[in-house]
Amino acid sequence: MPPQERIVMLVDLDYFFAQCEELRNPSLKDKPVVVGMYSGRTETSGAVSTSNYLARKYGVKSGIPLFLAQKRLEGADAVFLPVDYDYYQQVSDKIMSILREYSDILEQAGIDEAYLDVTKRTRGSYEEAELLVLQMKAAVKREVGVTFSVGIAPNKLVAKIASDINKPDGVTVIRSEQVKEFLSPLPVDSLIGVGKKTVVKLSEMGVKTVSDLARYDIQRLVEVFGKTLGVYFHNAANGVDNDPVQEAAEPESIGRMGTLKENSCDIDFIMQKIDQQIDEIYAEFQPKKQSYRQVGIVAIMTNLSAKSRSKTLEKSATDKETIHKAARELFEKYLAETKQELRRVGVRIAHFSNEEREQKQLTSFFGTTQ
Ligand code: DCP
Ligand code: CA
Ligand code: CA
DSSP, rough: OOOOOOOOOOOOOHHHHHHHHHHHHGGTTOEEEEEEESSSTTTEEEEEEEEOHHHHTOOOOOBBHHHHHHHHTTTTTTTEEOOOHHHHHHHHHHHHHHHHHHSEEEEEEEEEEEEETTTTTTTHHHHHHHEEEEHHHHHHHTTTOOOOOEEESHHHHHHHHHHTTSSTEEEEOOGGGGHHHTTTTTTTSSSSSHHHHHHHHHHHHHOOBBBHHHSHHHHHHHHHHHHHHHHHHHHHHHHHOOOOOOOOOOOOEEEEEEEEEEOOHHHHHHHHHHHHHHHHHHHHGGGGGOOOOEEEEEEEEETTTTEEEEEEEEEOOOOOOHHHHHHHHHHHHHHHHOOOEEEEEEEEEEOOOOOHHHHEEEEEETTOOO
């Protein structure tokens, strides 16, 4: 018996970081908005994280240098803002929890995208799936105020490519009988895992489009790229992808709490306690061979009210010093705001990922040909 046809969606939030900035400051909406990752070397060194669609009309897009973006937007009344991950993460979390209510299974695939398996609740009907998307869009618009684009297809591979077709605020449906026709004319690098080097190699073999690749002798692909990759390319080009949508494991964190020897608002005294806790946290964390992305603190006042603060790092980290620095920064800011003595304090790290391991897996899968 053939496996049941699935209905899989990829939801991708539109111009995400820039849309978040418009959300908290609606007056930005009719201006070009650029969100930049400022490296700090000079005032304009760094790269564009993303930009709104107005700025994209001037040729400003993710990855280009900030000075170039400035040049292209000269005289256009553009607004440049630094990335604020914590805020984008909060917006993202809220949206993901809404989307989860509309799916059988949700697999988050980044800060601004998620795969949804909706086979059961739509009883395998694409019409139902489209209606579901309208409901999702309305709910997210109403409760958060953000738009997104969706690809609906029989698998993740096709849903992801489809989500890029109608942007912003679009929906693209590719039913299984349309998959071949949809993929055929696309360039081979539309397929996940086909990087620059592969494109060159395939081009030398006379393979430019997905349909060229789909028709290419699989034995020959295996000879050139090895078994795993050769078979993967063949299947992908034919729109075959059986990768299930899987809920990620519960996000973990490692933390410690403790009482100060005496109530205090002295940062150095507080950090003595925190550094002991960081030593313990790090001893527990290090053997996992993972990286962390978030550092949080907890402060309990003398009246026993508790407050927590957290910081999402620009890049995942694996070292102890980064925990110390982030925790110190959070406490300094907190103490400056509240000017109250603390009784108990705590620190934690979270948002773990197996970066090293994942990278290795990807390298062994795609790496030699990229
Ligand atoms: N991002 C980044 N640097 C990049 C690419 C992306 O910092 N080179 C960040 C900013 C984006 C977010 O990731 O807002 C999501 O990336 P997408 O590729 O989904 O792009 P956008 O959401 O910005 O735009 P689109 O509307 O095309 O999806
Ligand atoms: Ca996006
Ligand atoms: Ca995305």
